[in-house]
Amino acid sequence: MSAASNDIALRTGVITRVAIFAVLILFAVYYLLPLFVMLVNSVKPLEEIRSGNMLALPEVFTIAPWINAWGEAQIGVQPTGLSPYFVNSIMMVVPAVFIATFLGALNGYVLTKWRFRGHRIVFGLMLFSCFIPFQIVLIPMARILGLLGIAGTTWGLVLVHVVYGLGFTTLFFRNYYDAFPSELIRAATIDGAGFFRIFRRILLPSSGPIIVVTVIWQFTNVWNDFLFGASFADFDSQPMTVALNNLVSSSTGVKEYNVHFAGAILAALPTLVVYVVSGRYFVRGLMAGAVKG
Amino acid sequence: MAFLEIRDLRKSFHEVDVLKGIDIAIDEGGFLVLVGPSGCGKSTLLNTIAGLETITAGEIRINGRPVNDLHPSQRDIAMVFQSYALYPNMNVAENIAFGLEMRGVSKPEREAAVGRVADMLQIDHLLKRRPGQLSGGQRQRVAMGRALVREPQVFLFDEPLSNLDAKLRVDMRTEIKKLHQALGTTIVYVTHDQIEAMTLATQIAVLKDGILQQVGTPDQVYASPANVFVADFMGSPTMNLVPGNVQSANGTTSVRIGAVDLPIAEPTEALRARAGQDVVFGVRPEDVTDVASADRSARYVETVDCNIDVVEPTGADKFVVTRLGEKEFTARVRSSERIAPGDRVPLAFNMDKVHFFDPQTEMRIN
Numbered sequence: 001m002s003a004a005s006n007d008i009a010l011r012t013g014v015i016t017r018v019a020i021f022a023v024l025i026l027f028a029v030y031y032l033l034p035l036f037v038m039l040v041n042s043v044k045p046l047e048e049i050r051s052g053n054m055l056a057l058p059e060v061f062t063i064a065p066w067i068n069a070w071g072e073a074q075i076g077v078q079p080t081g082l083s084p085y086f087v088n089s090i091m092m093v094v095p096a097v098f099i100a101t102f103l104g105a106l107n108g109y110v111l112t113k114w115r116f117r118g119h120r121i122v123f124g125l126m127l128f129s130c131f132i133p134f135q136i137v138l139i140p141m142a143r144i145l146g147l148l149g150i151a152g153t154t155w156g157l158v159l160v161h162v163v164y165g166l167g168f169t170t171l172f173f174r175n176y177y178d179a180f181p182s183e184l185i186r187a188a189t190i191d192g193a194g195f196f197r198i199f200r201r202i203l204l205p206s207s208g209p210i211i212v213v214t215v216i217w218q219f220t221n222v223w224n225d226f227l228f229g230a231s232f233a234d235f236d237s238q239p240m241t242v243a244l245n246n247l248v249s250s251s252t253g254v255k256e257y258n259v260h261f262a263g264a265i266l267a268a269l270p271t272l273v274v275y276v277v278s279g280r281y282f283v284r285g286l287m288a289g290a291v292k293g
Numbered sequence: 294m295a296f297l298e299i300r301d302l303r304k305s306f307h308e309v310d311v312l313k314g315i316d317i318a319i320d321e322g323g324f325l326v327l328v329g330p331s332g333c334g335k336s337t338l339l340n341t342i343a344g345l346e347t348i349t350a351g352e353i354r355i356n357g358r359p360v361n362d363l364h365p366s367q368r369d370i371a372m373v374f375q376s377y378a379l380y381p382n383m384n385v386a387e388n389i390a391f392g393l394e395m396r397g398v399s400k401p402e403r404e405a406a407v408g409r410v411a412d413m414l415q416i417d418h419l420l421k422r423r424p425g426q427l428s429g430g431q432r433q434r435v436a437m438g439r440a441l442v443r444e445p446q447v448f449l450f451d452e453p454l455s456n457l458d459a460k461l462r463v464d465m466r467t468e469i470k471k472l473h474q475a476l477g478t479t480i481v482y483v484t485h486d487q488i489e490a491m492t493l494a495t496q497i498a499v500l501k502d503g504i505l506q507q508v509g510t511p512d513q514v515y516a517s518p519a520n521v522f523v524a525d526f527m528g529s530p531t532m533n534l535v536p537g538n539v540q541s542a543n544g545t546t547s548v549r550i551g552a553v554d555l556p557i558a559e560p561t562e563a564l565r566a567r568a569g570q571d572v573v574f575g576v577r578p579e580d581v582t583d584v585a586s587a588d589r590s591a592r593y594v595e596t597v598d599c600n601i602d603v604v605e606p607t608g609a610d611k612f613v614v615t616r617l618g619e620k621e622f623t624a625r626v627r628s629s630e631r632i633a634p635g636d637r638v639p640l641a642f643n644m645d646k647v648h649f650f651d652p653q654t655e656m657r658i659n
Contacts, residue, residue, distance in 0.1 A: 183378035186345050187439075192366035192395035201391075205382035 042066065042261035049257050065258035069266060073259055075246050076235065082263055085243035089223060089270075091154050092239055096161035097218045103162070104169025104214060105207065109199050111170070112177040113185050123174060129167035134227050145232060152234035160232060161222045169214050176210040177203065212281035220271045240267045296321035296479050297342075297447060302351035304337055304503075311337050313503045315351070319496055322477045328490040329500035330526070335483045336451055338500070342481060343449050344368050356446055366395070371440035372449040375456065377432045379424035379439075386411075386420040389438045410438045413472075430461045437472070450482040454489065466492060487527045491515065499523050516646075521655040524575050524648060530612060534575045535620040536652065541568035548574050548649070551618030555642060558593040563658050564649055572658065575648035578612060581624035587641035595642045599624075604632055615640070 041049055042065050044058040052059075071081035110116075111123050141160060142151065150156040180203065188198045229239040238246075244267045248260045295318035304312040311334045319325045327335040340346040342353055344365035353360050360368045371392070379388050389410060390403040398406070411417045414434045424432060433453065440448055453469075454462045470493055473480055484490055490497050490511070497514045499506040499522075507519035518524035524532045537548040546560035546568065555574075557564065564572075580588070587594050599615040599622075610625050613632055624640050632638055649658040 181376060181378065183374045183376050184380060186343075186365075187372065187374060187378035188380070188391070189345065190343060190365045190370065190372050191392035191439075193391075197395070202380055202382070 038261045038265055042258055042265060044258055046254070046256055046258055065256070065262040066266075068256070069247070069259045069263035073247055073256075073263070074250065074253070075243050082240060082243050082247065082266055085238055085240045086266070088154060088233075088237055088243075089240040092157045092161070092237075093219060093222045093270075095155075096158045096165065096222045097215055099158070100162045100165035100169050100218050101211060101214045103166055104171075105173045105204065105211070106199070107166070107170040108173025108175075108177045109203055111174045112180070113182060113198075113203075114195070123170070126167045126170045129164075130171065134164070138227075138231055142232065151232065152237060154233075154237045156232055157228060157237065157239070160228050161218075161225065164228075165218045165221065168217060172210055172214050172217070173207070176207065180206065209281055212278045216274055216278060219274050223271050295319055296323070296356055297325070297481065298352075298354040299338075299342070300352045300354075302338070302341065302353065303349045304334075304341060304346065305349045311503050312341070312348075315500075315503075315505050317496075317498055317505070317508055319479065319481075321356075321479055324473055324480045324482065324493055324495045326490040326494035326497050327481065327483045327500060328485065328487055328497060328526075329506075331485060332502075333500040334503040335485075335500050339372075339449055339451055339481060339483045342447070343370055343372050369446045370449055371443045371445040371447075372451065373436045373440050373453045375452040377424075377436040377456075379432060379435055381424055384421050384423055385416065385427070385435050385438075388424065388435060389442050392439065392443050406442050407438075410442045413441065414438050429457050430465065433457060433465055437469075441472075441476075444478075446479065448478055448480045450480065452483055452485065454484070455486070469493060488529065491527070497527075499526060501526075517657065518575075518648065519657050521573060521575075521650045524650070524657075528577055530578050530623050532575045532577045532648070533581070533617070533620075533622045534573055534650075535618050535622065536571060537574035537618065538571050539564060539567045539569065539649075541565065548572065548647075550574055551616075553597050553617060555595050555597070555644065555647075556593075557647075558644055561659055567658065571652050573650040573652050573655070575650060576642060576646065578623040578625045580643040580646040581622075582641050582643075583624075583626040583630050584639050584641045585630075586627050588643050588645075591643045591645045593644040595644055596639045597642060598637055599640050601632055601634055601636045601638060604634055 037054055040057060041054065043061055043063060044052075045060055045062055045064075048059060069081060070083050072079055073081045075082065075085070107126070111119050145151040145156045145159070148156075148159075150159065184202055185198055188202050193201065223239075224241065225239070226241040226245065229242045230245070233239060233242060244263050247263050297317075297319045299315055299317045302312055302315040303310070315338060317325065327338055329335045337346060341348050344360065344363060348361060355368060355370070380391065383391065386404075386407050389407045393403045393406060407420070408417075411420055414437060416431065416434050416438060419427060419431055419435070424435065427435065433456075436453070450469075454465055457465060466489060469482075473493075482489075482493060494511050496508060497511055498508045499514065501522050507514055507523045514523060515527055518527060518532075521534060525534060535550055537550040540547045540549050540554065545556055546565055547554050547556040549555075582588075584596060597617075599617070601613050601615055602621075603614040605612040605614070606628060609628060611628050611630060611632065613624050613626055615622050615624065626632060626640075650656065651658055
């Protein structure tokens with residue numbers, strides 16, 4: 001089969017090749033252009049942006065907009081910059097990712113290796129939760145957070161994101177563990193390992209790729225969430241996304257585009273870092289089990 | 294009292310009865326092989342002994358102790374799986390020691406035990422490797438090592454050799470037999486390969502559709518199969534089974550197959566009583582030979598001229614296919630015998646080793 005596809009690749013003419021690469025480059029530029037604009041304009045003084053070309057490289061290089069966005073910009077009523085909200089986001093994302101991933105793994109383990117009557121229905125309902133629009137749950141969720149006494153706190157947001165993430169993390173782990181040989185579980189049972197021991201010693205050490213996939217997925221979703229952050233957070237627990245919105249859409253004063261650009265990049269940076277660090281596992285993880293052997 | 298006792302064991306999955314009342318007993322140090330075609334319930338039976346499947350009714354006793362309600366880890370058994378089931382994230386030494394670790398055996402003792410087993414199986418040099426870096430035969434040894442190290446009362450083997458290539462399978466078979474002779478531990482072994490069953494077992498249990506067909510020594514099962522299924526299942530090439538009719542005239546009893554009349558020298562009472570009735574006549578290919586290689590210890594040999602349709606040389610022998618009563622019929626002749634398709638040659642039937650079965654019930658007629 002590979003021999004046949006090699007033949008086809010060899011027979012492709014030069015013109016076709018040029019056309020293919022031209023299209024690829026065009027789309028690459030198209031997708032990179034916004035990032036370029038943001039980067040370039042975040043290191044220009046404001047006058048240069050107002051008077052000049054958005055696409056031009058800076059004449060005067062300055063990192064003042066970055067410092068401003070991070071620590072000085074007026075957000076809401078306080079001139080704090082984005083930094084406290086960045087910390088808020090971290091405080092929210094780390095437990096939300098950890099708890100949802102752990103519970104997803106546990107669910108996947110139970111749904112594949114400790115099946116019970118009705119396990120299909122339970123899994124079906126969890127899958128269904130992946131497709132419920134966020135807006136529907138806003139009011140019931142607000143009520144529950146109120147009842148639990150964690151409305152407006154970071155832990156409230158963590159709970160919301162764990163609940164919402166659970167459907168996906170369970171789906172990921174269930175499908176991964178479905179292909180995990182059950183004979184290993186039986187062997188460990190006979191060897192005398194119990195439920196959690198099998199999970200910790202046999203399953204988890206073999207779950208590297210799917211853990212990476214789940215962490216990236218959950219991290220990106222929770223970090224980028226705006227709706228829940230805007231709905232359920234107080235001033236002292238607002239995540240980065242809400243703060244960025246408050247920075248950019250404030251209706252008073254001069255629009256400091258360079259600061260806005262710098263802030264937007266700051267807000268996007270963690271997800272970029274996570275993806276760059278573990279992205280190759282993401283691709284590999286999504287492909288794992290797609291084909292046999 | 295038997296060491297491993299299974300009494301009226303029943304197992305149902307929802308509405309389907311998988312095991313329908315199994316009774317087996319085996320003495321300490323015995324080697325019981327459960328054999329049968331796929332789906333006959335032999336693996337399920339093994340899993341119920343292991344405790345990996347619950348049972349619907351009946352009782353399992355190991356060394357006099359009922360184990361029905363005991364967790365697999367408390368039954369004092371060890372199991373070798375078809376896929377070997379080695380923990381992929383642990384090296385060989387950790388794999389072997391895992392069961393001991395779970396039982397709280399101290400580290401120095403574990404290491405000593407692993408060393409002892411590795412020595413016995415000649416896998417010392419592999420102890421630091423991961424299962425992924427091992428060949429099929431090596432994995433098989435590690436899987437056995439994991440079972441051996443626990444020194445259980447009963448070993449359970451679930452088709453342990455079916456993933457190996459033909460040559461390695463024969464080697465490992467010998468090795469398992471040696472191991473059994475050296476350790477003397479009771480073994481229950483599942484296979485669908487009747488040759489494995491014959492070579493390894495002290496007791497064979499043949500299963501079909503969740504019903505025990507016959508239990509006995511390999512010799513008993515092979516020489517006096519209880520019914521048509523067992524006769525057909527055990528032995529390769531399979532036993533010739535052709536319809537015949539019992540004839541009785543002038544005090545001699547014979548079986549008529551097509552145009553051929555084979556006299557039966559010492560017919561049993563049961564067979565004589567069937568005079569005039571149809572039976573299934575069975576004889577193994579090795580008991581139908583060329584005249585020169587007829588069994589000299591046989592008391593009665595009948596020679597019949599047969600037309601040869603096909604000749605299959607195997608190296609050691611030749612199997613020739615002929616026709617008897619319109620049914621294909623295989624005989625074994627010496628490889629030096631010059632026979633070509635279309636020849637008409639005399640074949641010697643060893644009448645000491647013929648079998649008769651009832652065509653309706655398919656049970657053996659003694």
